Amino acid sequence: MTRPDTSLDTRRAARSTTPATSPRRQPLLNGTPRKGSRAPSATPNHATPGAARTPFRSRSGIPSLTALSERRRANTRGVTGIHSEPSSPRAAPACPGLADSLQSLPSTLDYLLPPGDDSTCGSDNVKVYVRVRPLDTRGESGDGGPAAKACLTCPPGGGRRTVLLADASRSEPYTATFDQVFGPEEGQQQVFEAVGAQLVENCMAGINSSLFVYGQTGAGKTHTITGEVERGPEDGAVCEDTGLTLRIFRQLFDRITEDEHDGVRFTVKCYNCEVYGEEVTDLLAPGASGLQIRDGDQHQGIYVEGLSEHVVVNADDVMQLIQRGSANRHTAATRMNERSSRSHSVFTAVVEAHEEQGESGVTHVQFAKMNLIDLAGSERVGKSGATGDRLTEAKGINKSLTTLGRVVSALTERQQHVPYRDSRLTFLLKESLGGNAKTSIVACVSPSEDSAQETHSTLVFAAGAKRIKNRAVVNENTVGDMKALQLENARLQRELAKREDVLAAELRQHLAAAQGEAAGAEQRAAVAEERQQQLEVALTENHVALQQRNAELAMVKKEAEDTKSTCQLLQKDREGLIDHNAALTERVDGLQGSLQRSKDALRQSQQELANAKEHTEAAITAQRAAEDSAHSHEREKERLADDVVRISAELAESKKAQAASDQANKALRREVDQLTSDLRRRQREVQDTQELAAEKEGRLRREIEELSESVASRSAQLQELEGKLASETVCTTKYRRMVGEIGKLIDWAHSTSPLPPTLGGRTSPAGYSSVMGFGSSRLFGGGGSGTVAVSPLGDATNMWGLPGSASRRASTSPSKQRQMAACRTLLALAALATLALSANAALPELANPGGPPFLSAYWKFEDAETGGLWSVGVHNNSTFGAAEYYEGIYASSGVYTSWECGPEPGSYFAIANATYWGPEGAEAYTWCEYGVVDLDKGIIMTSDSEEECSTAPDHYHTLTIISPISTNENTCGTPTTLPSAEGRRK
Numbered sequence: 014m015t016r017p018d019t020s021l022d023t024r025r026a027a028r029s030t031t032p033a034t035s036p037r038r039q040p041l042l043n044g045t046p047r048k049g050s051r052a053p054s055a056t057p058n059h060a061t062p063g064a065a066r067t068p069f070r071s072r073s074g075i076p077s078l079t080a081l082s083e084r085r086r087a088n089t090r091g092v093t094g095i096h097s098e099p100s101s102p103r104a105a106p107a108c109p110g111l112a113d114s115l116q117s118l119p120s121t122l123d124y125l126l127p128p129g130d131d132s133t134c135g136s137d138n139v140k141v142y143v144r145v146r147p148l149d150t151r152g153e154s155g156d157g158g159p160a161a162k163a164c165l166t167c168p169p170g171g172g173r174r175t176v177l178l179a180d181a182s183r184s185e186p187y188t189a190t191f192d193q194v195f196g197p198e199e200g201q202q203q204v205f206e207a208v209g210a211q212l213v214e215n216c217m218a219g220i221n222s223s224l225f226v227y228g229q230t231g232a233g234k235t236h237t238i239t240g241e242v243e244r245g246p247e248d249g250a251v252c253e254d255t256g257l258t259l260r261i262f263r264q265l266f267d268r269i270t271e272d273e274h275d276g277v278r279f280t281v282k283c284y285n286c287e288v289y290g291e292e293v294t295d296l297l298a299p300g301a302s303g304l305q306i307r308d309g310d311q312h313q314g315i316y317v318e319g320l321s322e323h324v325v326v327n328a329d330d331v332m333q334l335i336q337r338g339s340a341n342r343h344t345a346a347t348r349m350n351e352r353s354s355r356s357h358s359v360f361t362a363v364v365e366a367h368e369e370q371g372e373s374g375v376t377h378v379q380f381a382k383m384n385l386i387d388l389a390g391s392e393r394v395g396k397s398g399a400t401g402d403r404l405t406e407a408k409g410i411n412k413s414l415t416t417l418g419r420v421v422s423a424l425t426e427r428q429q430h431v432p433y434r435d436s437r438l439t440f441l442l443k444e445s446l447g448g449n450a451k452t453s454i455v456a457c458v459s460p461s462e463d464s465a466q467e468t469h470s471t472l473v474f475a476a477g478a479k480r481i482k483n484r485a486v487v488n489e490n491t492v493g494d495m496k497a498l499q500l501e502n503a504r505l506q507r508e509l510a511k512r513e514d515v516l517a518a519e520l521r522q523h524l525a526a527a528q529g530e531a532a533g534a535e536q537r538a539a540v541a542e543e544r545q546q547q548l549e550v551a552l553t554e555n556h557v558a559l560q561q562r563n564a565e566l567a568m569v570k571k572e573a574e575d576t577k578s579t580c581q582l583l584q585k586d587r588e589g590l591i592d593h594n595a596a597l598t599e600r601v602d603g604l605q606g607s608l609q610r611s612k613d614a615l616r617q618s619q620q621e622l623a624n625a626k627e628h629t630e631a632a633i634t635a636q637r638a639a640e641d642s643a644h645s646h647e648r649e650k651e652r653l654a655d656d657v658v659r660i661s662a663e664l665a666e667s668k669k670a671q672a673a674s675d676q677a678n679k680a681l682r683r684e685v686d687q688l689t690s691d692l693r694r695r696q697r698e699v700q701d702t703q704e705l706a707a708e709k710e711g712r713l714r715r716e717i718e719e720l721s722e723s724v725a726s727r728s729a730q731l732q733e734l735e736g737k738l739a740s741e742t743v744c745t746t747k748y749r750r751m752v753g754e755i756g757k758l759i760d761w762a763h764s765t766s767p768l769p770p771t772l773g774g775r776t777s778p779a780g781y782s783s784v785m786g787f788g789s790s791r792l793f794g795g796g797g798s799g800t801v802a803v804s805p806l807g808d809a810t811n812m813w814g815l816p817g818s819a820s821r822r823a824s825t826s827p828s829k830q831r832q833m834a835a836c837r838t839l840l841a842l843a844a845l846a847t848l849a850l851s852a853n854a855a856l857p858e859l860a861n862p863g864g865p866p867f868l869s870a871y872w873k874f875e876d877a878e879t880g881g882l883w884s885v886g887v888h889n890n891s892t893f894g895a896a897e898y899y900e901g902i903y904a905s906s907g908v909y910t911s912w913e914c915g916p917e918p919g920s921y922f923a924i925a926n927a928t929y930w931g932p933e934g935a936e937a938y939t940w941c942e943y944g945v946v947d948l949d950k951g952i953i954m955t956s957d958s959e960e961e962c963s964t965a966p967d968h969y970h971t972l973t974i975i976s977p978i979s980t981n982e983n984t985c986g987t988p989t990t991l992p993s994a995e996g997r998r999k
């Protein structure tokens with residue numbers, strides 16, 4: 014028994030990395046476990062993405078390679094079992110195509126599994142994640158200024174899958190949706206759980222995987238993929254900043270420990286190289302540069318010739334390799350990043366699982382390759398200020414990234430030529446982009462306004478890469494000596510034969526279910542898409558309305574601010590007026606005081622006058638009394654009279670002053686009244702404006718709340734619909750693949766036909782019986798008047814359902830038997846082709862729900878040996894076409910059977926029978942509907958005119974479907990006279 018080239022046990026004992034540099038070609042990107050391993054035919058040509066669901070896998074994936082092989086054998090059941098004589102020496106080698114097709118059936122069945130688990134649904138689309146780094150404290154512009162503002166957000170309702178870039182240089186914000194978006198607050202462990210853990214499971218399932226980080230310089234690529242590489246504070250832990258690589262290997266070794274058991278052994282080999290400029294260098298064997306990249310055979314894939322190989326047995330070994338590789342990598346300080354990677358680094362691990370098959374001497378080897386790629390960052394040299402070596406490096410980096418962009422475009426546009434060889438980088442990544450690997454990309458971006466342009470390019474690249482489809486397969490091999498392999502082969506053949514029926518039944522069931530599911534899914538997808546578009550439009554309108562409302566609110570706020578400042582001014586005016594009023598009041602008070610004083614003076618004068626009068630009277634009395642001594646008193650009298658005149662004048666003057674004061678007082682009062690009423694009016698105005706503003710603000714706030722609620726609920730609906738759309742898209746993909754699988758079966762059936770060579774077939778009885786068994790048990794099994802025979806030649810009674818002497822004579826002569834055999838083969842071909850047609854035709858049917866059902870098809874073949882014509886009609890009226898044959902021996906008939914293809918009314922159809930021709934000259938029945946299919950248009954029409962159908966001789970021999978002739982007219986059961994053989998063959 015041959016063991017793998019490196020003894021795991023020995024290595025385990027040593028517990029150390031083997032730094033051997035192999036002089037041979039080392040398989041960097043090569044899954045081949047060792048030189049001289051088995052031929053490609055031992056490896057399946059289809060991925061089994063749903064393998065993790067099968068009972069053969071444990072929770073952890075592939076604890077047992079035998080289990081995997083069991084599963085594969087179970088999946089291929091139905092190949093040899095179809096043979097009526099499984100031991101036929103030609104059976105196995107005659108059917109490699111069928112074996113391959115049936116080996117692919119697990120993936121067909123997997124497509125039928127309910128959607129939801131992406132890792133097992135069979136979709137190999139590249140997964141794309143976006144990681145937003147925190148804003149840089151040194152200022153993103155790199156000029157040492159203050160930190161820039163953020164321009165990248167995750168809009169609410171985006172489910173952490175959508176980013177919105179509001180770039181000032183663009184009129185519209187840019188949005189895109191990815192598999193997941195990690196914000197600045199999300200740490201290395203969260204990224205590992207979402208991105209890295211899948212790579213471990215892929216490795217354990219024998220599937221290649223690649224992870225690469227992309228983005229502008231300083232965006233966090235090296236931080237994400239490598240980060241801090243050292244042990245954590247606790248035993249077995251990693252640091253918080255440890256990147257994906259070490260975390261992946263820790264989990265990988267945990268999983269290996271879980272899955273390793275008696276008979277199953279794992280080996281892990283690591284490689285690390287960098288692409289600097291266009292030169293490939295081994296980072297683990299310094300000095301080994303200028304290495305060549307080779308495109309090996311199917312197993313080797315892409316590999317770097319002469320790259321050193323390092324066997325590792327635990328995560329600490331890997332940690333040392335990462336540290337060595339990082340130390341040897343080209344890095345330099347730039348304005349954008351203190352430790353900028355100036356090369357692309359590729360860290361590769363090849364994980365092999367070996368299982369010896371007990372006594373048989375056969376060893377199963379399952380292997381997977383994991384690439385962890387840290388791309389150098391793109392940079393705007395104007396911004397980074399690179400000169401000299403840094404400038405040359407930057408140009409080289411940008412050039413290789415541009416080629417990477419062209420490769421992505423070519424793949425997404427499905428161009429014939431993909432320019433992988435235009436740069437070393439893209440050549441190395443060939444398998445990861447569109448090849449045999451499950452690929453994840455983490456696009457690292459900065460949220461800073463300064464980096465908006467670079468972030469935009471990164472997001473556009475990432476959105477494009479999301480559309481790339483890969484075709485990952487399970488890498489498996491079986492090795493052993495020739496005898497052991499032959500024994501194993503024989504055992505597999507026996508297993509294969511045993512399990513045929515189960516698979517056939519499963520396929521039929523799943524096929525029917527898938528068609529129904531696909532029909533519903535397509536319909537729902539269309540509705541969901543329409544709904545999504547409506548919601549998007551509504552969302553956009555709501556955004557616009559919200560922005561308008563915000564603008565209005567801002568204006569109202571501004572008005573309120575203005576009004577407030579006007580109020581303040583008015584308040585100031587009011588205070589001035591109050592002061593002025595107080596001054597006026599003071600002045601009035603002053604005037605009133607002086608008036609009072611004048612009045613007092615007047616009263617005093619009047620008193621004095623009264624007193625004077627009294628004195629005068631006393632004087633007059635005294636004069637009269639002393640008339641004699643009046644002279645002296647005469648002067649006194651005159652003085653007193655003068656006093657009276659003066660005091661009277663003063664009194665008049667005081668009265669005038671009081672009148673003037675009253676006048677001024679009145680004017681002042683009027684002025685004060687006027688100002689007071691002005692003030693009140695302004696106060697009322699201010700109050701009204703404030704109330705109006707408050708009311709408007711309240712109304713706008715309510716509207717904004719309502720709008721926000723409606724936006725949130727619509728976003729939730731949109732998210733839900735997106736989810737549905739995604740799951741339905743998965744169903745549709747499954748369905749389309751299933752159609753492809755059926756097409757392969759048809760091709761195979763055609764190639765193994767027992768018809769004469771002119772009919773494109775072979776005369777192998779084994780091949781022939783396979784076709785019939787396949788057709789009868791799977792497609793023609795139910796309904797109608799009987800079951801078509803499984804055996805190659807016997808059981809004609811079932812075959813000949815129509816009355817007629819010719820049919821009863823059918824199984825007698827050898828030539829009739831040959832015709833019957835050929836007839837059955839044609840039935841199988843027709844059935845298979847109709848199955849494919851139904852699937853194809855389901856698409857226009859779905860696009861036109863409730864439209865007319867399908868389908869009928871008609872094939873004609875010319876038998877060069879006899880010159881006869883075969884016709885096989887297929888249509889949806891539950892009759893099944895046999896064959897028509899004339900000239901020479903007359904044996905043919907129709908068989909009734911029906912075949913239900915889908916649950917939808919109208920998608921029901923069956924295979925029409927052909928024609929029954931009696932012996933020449935005898936009465937014959939045409940029990941045939943001549944079906945015609947136009948695959949280009951996807952429509953099928955039939956004609957009851959055999960003449961019309963037979964006027965397309967160009968299509969004979971080719972299984973090509975004849976173009977439309979006329980609409981359906983059923984002539985079942987109508988006796989008709991045969992045209993002459995000559996006439997029919999023209």
Ligand SMILES: Nc1ncnc2c1ncn2[C@@H]1O[C@H](COP(=O)(O)OP(=O)(O)OP(=O)(O)O)[C@@H](O)[C@H]1O
Pocket residue numbers: 145146147197228229230231232233234235236237350352353354355388389390391457
């Ligand atoms: N998500 C993050 N959280 C914390 N720090 C980060 C994050 N992303 C990046 N950084 C820090 O930013 C700096 C630049 O990151 P890094 O070297 O990983 O960028 P890069 O994309 O690899 O750049 P280059 O292409 O120039 O090599 C580092 O100091 C790194 O620690």
